[in-house]
Amino acid sequence: MARNVTSVSRFFLFISLIFCSYFSFAQSDDVKLNAKIDAANISVGDQAHVFIEAQYNQMKGKLQWAEIPDTFNHLEVVEKGKIDTLKQGDLITLKQRISVTGFDSGSFTVPSFLFSAIPNNGSSYTVGTDSFQLLVQTVAVDTTKGYKGIKGIIMVKSSWKDYIWLIIGCLVFVVLIVFVIQYFIRNRKVAAPEVKPAAPVESLQEKYNRLLSELDQKQLWQNNQVKEYYVQLTDILRDYIEKRFQTPAMELTTDEILSKAALRSDMQPYQGMLSNTLRMADLAKFAKAQPLPQEHMQAMESVREFVNATKLVITETTTK
Numbered sequence: 001m002a003r004n005v006t007s008v009s010r011f012f013l014f015i016s017l018i019f020c021s022y023f024s025f026a027q028s029d030d031v032k033l034n035a036k037i038d039a040a041n042i043s044v045g046d047q048a049h050v051f052i053e054a055q056y057n058q059m060k061g062k063l064q065w066a067e068i069p070d071t072f073n074h075l076e077v078v079e080k081g082k083i084d085t086l087k088q089g090d091l092i093t094l095k096q097r098i099s100v101t102g103f104d105s106g107s108f109t110v111p112s113f114l115f116s117a118i119p120n121n122g123s124s125y126t127v128g129t130d131s132f133q134l135l136v137q138t139v140a141v142d143t144t145k146g147y148k149g150i151k152g153i154i155m156v157k158s159s160w161k162d163y164i165w166l167i168i169g170c171l172v173f174v175v176l177i178v179f180v181i182q183y184f185i186r187n188r189k190v191a192a193p194e195v196k197p198a199a200p201v202e203s204l205q206e207k208y209n210r211l212l213s214e215l216d217q218k219q220l221w222q223n224n225q226v227k228e229y230y231v232q233l234t235d236i237l238r239d240y241i242e243k244r245f246q247t248p249a250m251e252l253t254t255d256e257i258l259s260k261a262a263l264r265s266d267m268q269p270y271q272g273m274l275s276n277t278l279r280m281a282d283l284a285k286f287a288k289a290q291p292l293p294q295e296h297m298q299a300m301e302s303v304r305e306f307v308n309a310t311k312l313v314i315t316e317t318t319t320k
Contacts, residue, residue, distance in 0.1 A: 030060045031117045033129050037110065041135035042102070047078055048134055050098040050110060059090045061119035065290045066128075068098060073108045075100045075134065080224065085293050094292070102136035110134055208240045208307045212300065221296045227288075229296065230281035237277065237303050244310060254278040266310070273302045 032055045039048040056063045070077050081097035102108060112128040160167075202210075215236065220229035241249040241257070245267060249257055258275055261267040267274075277299050283289035291299075 030119060031056045031063055031115065031127050033115060033127055035113070035129035035132075037132045037134070039134070041137055044103055044105060044136055044138055045101060047099050047101045050100065050132070052096050052098065052113065052129060054094045054115060056092055056117070057090050058092050059120075061117060062292070063092075063094070064116040064118065065094065065096075065292075066113035066115045067288070067290075068113060072111050074104050074106065074136075075102045075108050075110065082222065082224075083293065092292075100134070102134070105136050105138045107133055107135050204240075204243060205307055205311050208236060209304065211236050212304050212307070216300060221293070226284050226290060226296075230284045230299070233299060233303060234278060234281045234285075237274075237306070240307055244312065254282055270306050270310070273306060277302050 034053040035050060037048055037050050042048050052066075054063055054065070065083060068077060068080055077098060078101050079097075079099040081099075084095045086093040086095070100110065110132040112131045114126050114128040116124055116126055118124045212233075215229075215232050218232075220226070220232070235250075238249040238252075238257070241247055245264065247257075247260055252260070254275075257278065258271060261271045261274055280289075280291055280295065280299060284291060
């Protein structure tokens with residue numbers, strides 16, 4: 001009787017989950033959030049996918065993406081997809097897929113994910129998606145049938161024909177080795193010492209453009225290594241400032257670098273760029289902020305423009 005009640009309860013829970021709308025919508029004046037889940041219930045170890053979409057007007061402010069934990073409410077995040085960006089005029093649409101699974105049976109909650117909206121005018125505020133119920137079920141076992149023992153290892157008879165291709169491959173390999181040895185013995189010559197050409201001298205701009213290109217090729221922020229991306233980017237920028245402007249930038253804070261830039265006429269035109277790049281990097285490194293993809297690319301481009309625009313010009317003076 002208890003088993004029948006449990007089965008009926010699970011049946012009604014399943015029906016209610018099927019007919020519920022797995023679609024959440026959170027909206028403020030400038031930010032719209034949509035979220036949906038593709039499954040009402042899963043078996044233990046299977047996956048359900050949560051699709052999150054955020055839209056905002058870039059002329060009215062910015063949106064900081066939600067911090068997605070690795071585990072919540074007996075559920076585990078298997079994969080966090082890349083954040084896709086779509087721009088239509090002033091509207092920016094961001095999308096991400098989250099894959100979750102559960103290894104305990106029961107009804108668990110996928111929580112609301114909170115986003116920080118930062119308007120150009122006014123105070124920042126938080127908007128969030130709705131939560132979802134996910135039923136994790138065990139695999140049904142037929143207890144009316146008896147247990148069966150584990151079968152032992154069954155040996156399969158084999159013959160030399162089963163290894164014919166391995167034998168042929170070994171013979172071909174031996175013949176090839178003999179041929180190569182004979183070839184080198186017959187054509188052996190005393191090689192003249194190799195003279196390596198002198199490496200070309202790399203200019204300051206060439207060096208740091210190369211370092212920026214190498215960092216770009218690592219695709220750190222594209223693989224969710226945002227903090228490491230900004231650590232390496234600011235290290236390149238600070239090292240360039242040290243070499244170009246003879247300023248110990250590696251040992252200075254952001255405010256100290258900006259103060260020195262304000263006092264130097266050759267750095268003053270770039271003070272705004274340095275402020276934007278260094279402060280956004282500090283937020284990503286120390287406050288776990290998540291800048292948008294276009295902000296990552298803009299930071300790289302700003303540093304590259306700064307390096308190329310501040311090339312040292314050497315003028316020759318002639319005496320009469």
